[in-house]
Amino acid sequence: MNVVVCVKQIPDPADPGALDPNTKTLKRDVKLILDESDSYGVEMALQLVDTAGGGEVTLVSMAPNSEVGGLRTALAMGAAKAVLVSDEALAGSDALGTSKVLAKAIERAGEADLIITATESSDGYTGTVPEQIAELMGLPSITFAKSIAVEGGTVKVQRQTEAGYDDVEAPTPAVVSVTAGVVEPRYPSFKGIMAAKSKPVDEVTVADLGIDASQVGWAGAGQEILEIAAAEEREAGTIVEDDGEGFQKIVDYLAELKVI
Amino acid sequence: MTVSRIWVYAEATDGNVATTTLELLAKANELADTVECVTAAGADVATELGAHGATKVYTVGGTDGKLVGPTVAGAIAAAVEGGNAPDAIFIATSYGGRDVAGRLSVKLDAPVITNVVDIAERDGALVGTEPVFGGTTDVVTGFTGDKVGIFLVRPKSFVPAEDPSGAAAATEEIAPGDLGNTNAATVTNRFVEEKSGPSLDDAAIVVSGGRGLGEQDKYQLIEDLAKALGAAPGASRAIVDAGWVPYSYQVGQTGKVVKPTVYIAAGISGATQHLVGMKGSKNIIAINKDDAAPIFSVADLGIVGDVHKVLPALLEALQNR
Numbered sequence: 001m002n003v004v005v006c007v008k009q010i011p012d013p014a015d016p017g018a019l020d021p022n023t024k025t026l027k028r029d030v031k032l033i034l035d036e037s038d039s040y041g042v043e044m045a046l047q048l049v050d051t052a053g054g055g056e057v058t059l060v061s062m063a064p065n066s067e068v069g070g071l072r073t074a075l076a077m078g079a080a081k082a083v084l085v086s087d088e089a090l091a092g093s094d095a096l097g098t099s100k101v102l103a104k105a106i107e108r109a110g111e112a113d114l115i116i117t118a119t120e121s122s123d124g125y126t127g128t129v130p131e132q133i134a135e136l137m138g139l140p141s142i143t144f145a146k147s148i149a150v151e152g153g154t155v156k157v158q159r160q161t162e163a164g165y166d167d168v169e170a171p172t173p174a175v176v177s178v179t180a181g182v183v184e185p186r187y188p189s190f191k192g193i194m195a196a197k198s199k200p201v202d203e204v205t206v207a208d209l210g211i212d213a214s215q216v217g218w219a220g221a222g223q224e225i226l227e228i229a230a231a232e233e234r235e236a237g238t239i240v241e242d243d244g245e246g247f248q249k250i251v252d253y254l255a256e257l258k259v260i
Numbered sequence: 261m262t263v264s265r266i267w268v269y270a271e272a273t274d275g276n277v278a279t280t281t282l283e284l285l286a287k288a289n290e291l292a293d294t295v296e297c298v299t300a301a302g303a304d305v306a307t308e309l310g311a312h313g314a315t316k317v318y319t320v321g322g323t324d325g326k327l328v329g330p331t332v333a334g335a336i337a338a339a340v341e342g343g344n345a346p347d348a349i350f351i352a353t354s355y356g357g358r359d360v361a362g363r364l365s366v367k368l369d370a371p372v373i374t375n376v377v378d379i380a381e382r383d384g385a386l387v388g389t390e391p392v393f394g395g396t397t398d399v400v401t402g403f404t405g406d407k408v409g410i411f412l413v414r415p416k417s418f419v420p421a422e423d424p425s426g427a428a429a430a431t432e433e434i435a436p437g438d439l440g441n442t443n444a445a446t447v448t449n450r451f452v453e454e455k456s457g458p459s460l461d462d463a464a465i466v467v468s469g470g471r472g473l474g475e476q477d478k479y480q481l482i483e484d485l486a487k488a489l490g491a492a493p494g495a496s497r498a499i500v501d502a503g504w505v506p507y508s509y510q511v512g513q514t515g516k517v518v519k520p521t522v523y524i525a526a527g528i529s530g531a532t533q534h535l536v537g538m539k540g541s542k543n544i545i546a547i548n549k550d551d552a553a554p555i556f557s558v559a560d561l562g563i564v565g566d567v568h569k570v571l572p573a574l575l576e577a578l579q580n581r
């Protein structure tokens with residue numbers, strides 16, 4: 001079984017970027033890492049291929065400046081190869097533009113039984129990319145997967161709901177988005193890290209994918225940021241050190257608010 | 261150009277219209293003369309939607325036992341292509357809503373403005389406000405083209421009409437074009453997690469616990485406290501991911517947005533993704549042993565202390581009242 005996993009490479013959230021007031025995009029002059037949200041998809045894909053007893057995991061990523069930092073991490077976990085789309089024309093792409101690129105890159109990655117994404121990325125979190133890819137590729141999709149099993153041409157998913165979860169199934173190929181925390185992503189082994197260095201990364205441009213540059217980047221984005229402003233701040237509260245009577249402060253406050 | 265007609269994607273469970281739908285209707289009525297709904301929940305909801313200001317409800321059939329996204333998006337796209345196009349469509353950020361928005365975006369080749377907490381008219385067009393960096397910064401986004409504007413709106417961004425008194429809405433069925441097998445995902449079983457007490461959506465008080473509780477068994481402190489206060493228990497994602505409590509407890513960007521009268525955060529650091537889910541609470545109490553924890557930046561009352569000391573004492577004091 002072959003699985004394609006979309007992995008986003010993002011600035012380290014521990015060192016968050018800032019919005020560039022001129023271009024109104026996130027400044028991305030830092031080294032990129034694998035979005036933690038996508039590490040679950042990579043792990044899930046590796047386990048599915050393992051269970052199927054054959055096939056491979058291929059990564060697909062769109063990132064500026066030929067960035068492979070995050071891809072190497074996922075390759076070290078065990079993915080076989082990657083398609084990286086990197087092109088100056090992509091700067092400023094919105095979720096729809098990104099999805100157009102990813103859909104073509106997934107096709108380039110070869111026949112897949114399953115395409116896995118995260119439910120939302122850590123930095124963009126539009127959460128629309130999975131469905132946009134599925135629609136562009138004309139595929140069925142199941143979002144918010146807590147678990148995935150593939151049996152003879154059918155993907156079976158436990159899909160998170162408001163009240164609990166639904167069992168949902170669809171014929172493959174299909175797009176499935178996985179929620180965080182559903183599997184424990186493995187740490188790349190030393191051997192894995194060494195092996196990742198020589199795994200193939202197929203770097204392509206927008207033109208290589210047959211996409212018209214006017215469809216993506218600033219040119220293709222159908223939305224624009226009009227204003228960035230500081231949000232209204234909450235009034236500073238009272239912060240006290242617990243001296244054993246901290247609980248009483250809470251009781252008094254709740255009483256003052258008349259909720260007890 | 262002015263905004264004259266807005267559609268709201270209406271959701272319902274067992275015939276009860278979702279609160280998020282009523283929120284969207286309230287805002288849509290503020291912004292446009294004509295507000296209409298699209299729903300896969302059947303024509304019966306037209307009475308309640310009409311009371312909340314919708315004059316027409318477009319019903320979409322054929323979604324029983326299916327995920328709704330492809331079919332609803334297909335029907336909306338077919339209507340738009342047939343010349344029946346609203347200026348904008350408001351969709352709530354729900355499981356089904358997100359699916360509809362993503363599919364529709366491709367069908368109409370139109371972008372989606374996501375994570376919206378406010379919508380306003382500016383120069384004759386609608387713009388959406390999205391909070392970023394844990395709600396410290398607001399970003400206002402508008403559309404550049406003249407396509408139907410798709411807005412994906414966070415729950416609890418608007419307040420439903422207090423006195424819904426409109427007449428029942430007229431209904432009209434709309435159907436999708438050829439869907440191929442995009443709508444092949446089928447629901448075979450539904451599981452509902454038992455949960456007693458008030459829900460995170462409606463509770464006047466929410467008590468949430470985080471990784472600072474130390475271990476799963478200690479979550480009982482939160483449950484007990486919630487019971488004593490008639491509150492709903494909540495959680496940070498860290499302990500949901502760790503499997504201490506079900507996902508339905510999660511407060512935050514990928515969990516519930518809550519706006520209770522009082523929010524109590526115990527052993528929660530206050531990551532930006534948690535803050536966006538609870539920052540709108542009227543009063544916030546935080547207990548954390550680290551005086552530099554970001555949660556204190558939004559707290560009205562902050563106790564710098566150990567949850568294992570403060571919570572049991574608080575529980576005892578409440579039970580003795």
Ligand SMILES: Cc1cc2nc3c(=O)[nH]c(=O)nc-3n(C[C@H](O)[C@H](O)[C@H](O)COP(=O)(O)OP(=O)(O)OC[C@H]3O[C@@H](n4cnc5c(N)ncnc54)[C@H](O)[C@@H]3O)c2cc1C
Nearest residue numbers: 470471472496497498512513514515527528529534549567
């Ligand atoms: C895309 C994305 C979406 C996310 N969505 C959400 C979401 O919806 N909701 C959410 O909550 N998170 C979300 N997160 C995760 C978020 O970034 C944080 O990791 C998470 O909120 C941390 O949970 P926590 O505060 O319980 O744990 P920690 O950050 O580990 O904080 C534990 C806190 O407990 C304190 N503490 C420890 N011991 C004690 C003690 N004995 N007494 C008192 N205090 C103590 C510590 O000082 C610390 O501040 C998301 C992340 C991403 C990337």
Ligand SMILES: Nc1ncnc2c1ncn2[C@@H]1O[C@H](COP(=O)(O)O)[C@@H](O)[C@H]1O
Nearest residue numbers: 007062117118120121125126127128129
């Ligand atoms: N630039 C990208 N490269 C690869 N995958 C992406 C990219 N953008 C989004 N995705 C995938 O789509 C998911 C949802 O992204 P988003 O819609 O931005 O929240 C991500 O978690 C990834 O799995």
